[in-house]
Amino acid sequence: MKLQQAKRHQVKLRIGLSGPSGFGKTYSALLLAYGMTGNWKKIALIDTENNSASLYSHLGDFNVLSLEEPFSPERYIKAIQVCEEADISVIIIDSISHEWQGKSGCLEIHEQLGGRFQDWAKVTPRHNAFIDAIILSKCHLITTSRRKVDYSIDKGSDGKTKVSKLGMKEITREGFEYELTVNFEFLNDKHLVSSSKDRTGLFSGKPEFIINSATGKRLMEWSNDGISLEEIKEEINSCTTEESLKLLYTQYPHLSKELYPLIVLRKETLDNLSNQIIPNEQVIQQPNLENNEFSIK
Structure with a gap:
């Protein structure tokens, strides 16, 4: 055990974009990535959304890796490795929700094993390997995830069952946000976002805004500040x-x-x-x- 002086060092960004379908996650992720690199050819998008990346081909000649089912953790890991080997600077995973709730994703794997609590002992290491691939990647990485309305079913004081709306819940395993440098939540279909997690200090406590390439440039400047x-x-x-x-x-x-x-x-x-x-x-x-x-x- 040894005390040492804290040092600010350069980091690889881990950025999350979460929101309901149609709120602009893919488009915003591409603008972020371009602001970070200034070069469309240095961007790779892992597309699990039925080739939705093709809708934005007019933006620039970025790379696309179409990932179809099965959406197992191992296939996601392989897709990340393919992008790394291609000397990509920024990887966009659009989206990570399929790894959790898609065909052959973690929830389905757990169900096929029997759906018992002890069956998570076989699923969790596979999901953790996927998270590690994101955290340890040599590239900057942007993930998108879907959000859905979350409800709870409770009994009132009169003994009657009532349904309560809790808000929007991210479709991935709970706790993923803690692994990110910044997490942006889309507030509406006008593409406005706010930061629910921000280690940079650039966005926390600030008014909602629309993501553009300048946002990516600011994040890149922050990540490059420190020991190289x-x-x-x-x-x-x-x-x-x-x-x-x-x-x-x-x-x-x-x-x-x-x-x-x-x-x-x-x-x-x-x-x-x-x-x-x-x-x-x-x-x-x-x-x-x-x-x-x-x-x-």
Whole structure:
């Protein structure tokens, strides 16, 4: 255990857009992504919404990966990997709701296993792997999710059952919002949004607004403020012990995929240097007087 000074470092953005169908999630996600990159070719949209991305092809020549059923967590993970391997800067998943409630999504998998509470022990690790793929991706990532009206059924003081409207509920597993940098909720079909979660401080407490490319640019400027990956690489190369490498690795969990091979390479270098040093017991012995040379055991 060791105290260390807090550092502001560059991060990969994890942005959520949630709202009912028809509120403008896909269009807004594309504008956000373009503001972040300034290059449509660096954007990939994983489309689970019946090729709805084609409606916005006039915006620019962004990349599309059509993901049809089954909507298992593993297929989503594979789609993310395909985008990463294509050297994409921003991945849009439109939408993540199918992974939870779609055909062969987590709820259906649970039901097929028997629908018992203990069956979640088999489903949860698969869903968590999907969440990890989002969190640990080397790309900036934008997710969209649907929202629906949530109700509760209660008994009143008169003993009669009544239905209460609780508001809008996101169609994904509860708690996903906590993994995001920013989560925007669409308030109406006029595309107005407010932030329900904001680690940047750029939007919390501010009036509702309409997302555009300038929003993405502001987010990108925020994410680039701090120590860069190149500077972290220099820190790795300056480490002289395995302990210092471990400490450095734990400081940047969101960059674990990028840093791990660099950490391993530096450790191998340190191990090789250590093996080249002559151990203490192999000290210089008595000189060989016959040929005027020193011998080493």
